[in-house]
Amino acid sequence: xxxxxxxxxxxxxxxxxxxxxxxxxxxxxxxxxxxxxxxxxxxxxxxxxxxxxxxxxxxxxxxxxxxxxxxxxxxxxxxxxxxxxxxxxxxxxxxxxxxxxxxxxxxxxxxxxxxxxxxxxxxxxxxxxxxxxxxxxxxxxxxxxxxxxxxxxxxxxxxxxxxxxxx
Numbered sequence: 001x002x003x004x005x006x007x008x009x010x011x012x013x014x015x016x017x018x019x020x021x022x023x024x025x026x027x028x029x030x031x032x033x034x035x036x037x038x039x040x041x042x043x044x045x046x047x048x049x050x051x052x053x054x055x056x057x058x059x060x061x062x063x064x065x066x067x068x069x070x071x072x073x074x075x076x077x078x079x080x081x082x083x084x085x086x087x088x089x090x091x092x093x094x095x096x097x098x099x100x101x102x103x104x105x106x107x108x109x110x111x112x113x114x115x116x117x118x119x120x121x122x123x124x125x126x127x128x129x130x131x132x133x134x135x136x137x138x139x140x141x142x143x144x145x146x147x148x149x150x151x152x153x154x155x156x157x158x159x160x161x162x163x164x165x166x167x
Contacts, residue, residue: 024037024038024039024060024077025037025038025039025077025078025079025091026079027079027081027089027091028088028089029059029064029088029089029091029110030061030063030064030088030110031086031087031088031089031110034061036059036060036061036064037059037060038057038058038059038060038077038091039057039058039059039077040055040056040057040058040074040075040077040093041055041056041058042054042055042072042073042074043055043056045073045074047098048098049073049097049098049099052070053070053071053072053073053097054068054069054070054071054072055068055069055072055073055074055075055093055095056068056069057069057077057091057093057115064110065114065115067108067114067115069093069095069106071095071097072093072095072096072097073095073096073097073098074095074096075093075094075095075096076093076094076096077091077092077093078091078092078093078094079091079092080092080107080136081138083107083109083118083136083138083146083167084109084118084144084167085143085144086109088109088110090107090108090109090118091107091108091109091110091115092105092106092107092108092135092136093105093106093108094106094124094135101125101126101127102123102124102125102151103124104121104122104123104124105121105122105124105135105136106121106122107119107122107135107136118167119136119146119148119165119167122135122136122148122149122150123150123151123152124150124151125151125158125160127151127158127160128149128150128151128158128160131160133149133160133162134149135148135149135150136148136149139164141164142164142166144166144167145164145165145166145167146164146165146167147162147163147164147165148162148163148164148165149161149162150162
């Protein structure tokens, strides 16, 4: 009987954890060793992107301050893992918008003052995403560096380039 009860508890716990991850993106964003989840919510944005179109990123840990991304009709959150070696996972946000394939990718980090940009927004085009060239990853060859992949319009074409940058 104990085994059956224990099995039921383990199964139910697994289901609850799966449901929690469906609500947002898991990560240890504050570096305390416990995973929180982040989720985004859009406000005041119509079908054609009329209104303020702001997206707020909230966290399951209420001690972590939410932050607003202006001119975003929702978007995708990414756990960038610990890019700057401070013990906290960084958070990526790729905004959705009603027009154009050009979108900036934002990388955020949490410090004592709250959420801030890890580096300036990274210009991306949907061609870059179609080629599966993610905007920011840790540079495996250089400690303290990341590889930034961005898009720009040059010579009547979209150019995708990568460079290693010190954080």
